[in-house]
Amino acid sequence: MTTATPLVNGQTIGLAHYASRALLERVLARSGTTFNQSVALRAVSDNGGTVERAWLVGRLTGALKIDESAAHKTVAGMTDAKLLEPVAGQVSLTDSGRELFEGVRVGGNEIAARLYAGIPAEELATAGRVLALVTERANAELADA
Numbered sequence: 001m002t003t004a005t006p007l008v009n010g011q012t013i014g015l016a017h018y019a020s021r022a023l024l025e026r027v028l029a030r031s032g033t034t035f036n037q038s039v040a041l042r043a044v045s046d047n048g049g050t051v052e053r054a055w056l057v058g059r060l061t062g063a064l065k066i067d068e069s070a071a072h073k074t075v076a077g078m079t080d081a082k083l084l085e086p087v088a089g090q091v092s093l094t095d096s097g098r099e100l101f102e103g104v105r106v107g108g109n110e111i112a113a114r115l116y117a118g119i120p121a122e123e124l125a126t127a128g129r130v131l132a133l134v135t136e137r138a139n140a141e142l143a144d145a
Contacts, residue, residue, distance in 0.1 A: 023111045024111060027108065033104060036070070037077070037078055040056060040078060040084075045098070056091060083100060084097055
């Protein structure tokens with residue numbers, strides 16, 4: 001039996017997201033890290049290890065489509081757990097936060113390597129452009145609502 005190639009739409013994008021996220025959740029569970037915390041760790045790490053607390057809250061609300069109270073709760077939980085250190089309106093990765101993020105990053109990269117193996121670079125680039133455009137349009141509609 002031959003399976004037809006599915007159209008790219010919200011359902012196929014969602015299925016790919018949830019399947020790959022389920023694999024990442026296994027990595028996160030080993031360290032007791034939530035998905036929201038992993039997004040925060042990456043955001044801080046990708047921006048030099050120290051960011052404005054308000055920027056991080058905005059990044060979480062924008063990227064995860066969560067409300068501000070949930071984003072503040074994530075950041076507060078991370079400071080309580082000594083993953084982030086608050087200093088004068090900013091938060092910085094602690095040594096524990098860096099170590100945790102490195103483990104999550106390595107695990108996530110291993111998953112990505114397996115999932116994307118054998119897919120030609122030009123196809124991945126096309127998919128990336130399409131998904132970035134869909135995200136941009138959805139975010140524009142959300143901003144207008």
